[in-house]
Amino acid sequence: MANKKPKLAVFKMSSCDGCQLSLLDAEDELLDVLGSVELAYFPEASSKMLKGPYDIGLVEGSITTPRNVEEIRQIRKDCKILITIGACATAGGIQALRNWKDTQEFTKIVYASPEYISTLDRSLPVNAFVHVDFELRGCPINKYQLIEVLNAFLNSRKPNIPTYSVCIDCKLKGNVCVMTAHNIQCMGPVTQTGCNALCPSYNRGCFGCYGPMDSANTAALAKQFKEMGSTKFDIMTAFRSFNAYAEAFRKESEANEK
Numbered sequence: 001m002a003n004k005k006p007k008l009a010v011f012k013m014s015s016c017d018g019c020q021l022s023l024l025d026a027e028d029e030l031l032d033v034l035g036s037v038e039l040a041y042f043p044e045a046s047s048k049m050l051k052g053p054y055d056i057g058l059v060e061g062s063i064t065t066p067r068n069v070e071e072i073r074q075i076r077k078d079c080k081i082l083i084t085i086g087a088c089a090t091a092g093g094i095q096a097l098r099n100w101k102d103t104q105e106f107t108k109i110v111y112a113s114p115e116y117i118s119t120l121d122r123s124l125p126v127n128a129f130v131h132v133d134f135e136l137r138g139c140p141i142n143k144y145q146l147i148e149v150l151n152a153f154l155n156s157r158k159p160n161i162p163t164y165s166v167c168i169d170c171k172l173k174g175n176v177c178v179m180t181a182h183n184i185q186c187m188g189p190v191t192q193t194g195c196n197a198l199c200p201s202y203n204r205g206c207f208g209c210y211g212p213m214d215s216a217n218t219a220a221l222a223k224q225f226k227e228m229g230s231t232k233f234d235i236m237t238a239f240r241s242f243n244a245y246a247e248a249f250r251k252e253s254e255a256n257e258k
Helices: 018-024 028-034 066-078 087-091 094-100 103-110 143-154 166-173 178-182 218-227 232-238 247-255
Strands: 007-012 038-041 054-060 079-085 134-136
Touching: 007 018, 007 066, 018 054, 018 143, 028 143, 054 066, 054 087, 054 143, 066 079, 079 087, 079 143, 087 094, 087 134, 134 143, 218 232, 218 247, 232 247
Parallel strands: 007 038, 007 054, 054 079, 079 134
Antiparallel strands: none
């Protein structure tokens, strides 16, 4: 029993499944990981459903319903280590845009019988309800970063996930800055790396898919956007995308909403 493999479980809350697909897309790397763990619970990839407890649990998706709240609390009890993956699980996701509006009004407009809809007023990250051992950002996550996180926890070490801005990646790739050269609004200066500067590499501004970097100076970037000709509405919407409810982005968007 000393060589028993740790049990890995993958769970889904309210999300599009993109981050789970990133795990499946890891292919050869995933096979190496699966050689070190027992895939105990992963409905999207296997019909095998073993009961907990689990050594490592991965959770995709935000908490948007009372049922999600019950589920995530039980998942926390069942998992020794809980890792949230993706913008939904770490920041409420794109669906957190509803947090600034009347959710009940939305249900009345969308559903013929809104009285049957059970939902929370807000879309919130997993850590708003339970303790999380590590948060992996991205919309979707970087599959190589996920493999690194799993490898780290399986070997009892700290994950080596960079927290610097997308701008560093642009410099390393030799990209011309889209803001200075093309006057394009770009979230790169305040966004954590993870995408290898994908959008700026094609002369598009960063959309902030990986959420705020450490100590993000969002006020300075908002000021730069204004000097480039952006309206307060432009600035507000720039900070309200995939990671709209991440604290640094939320506060800056609200500062430009008034």
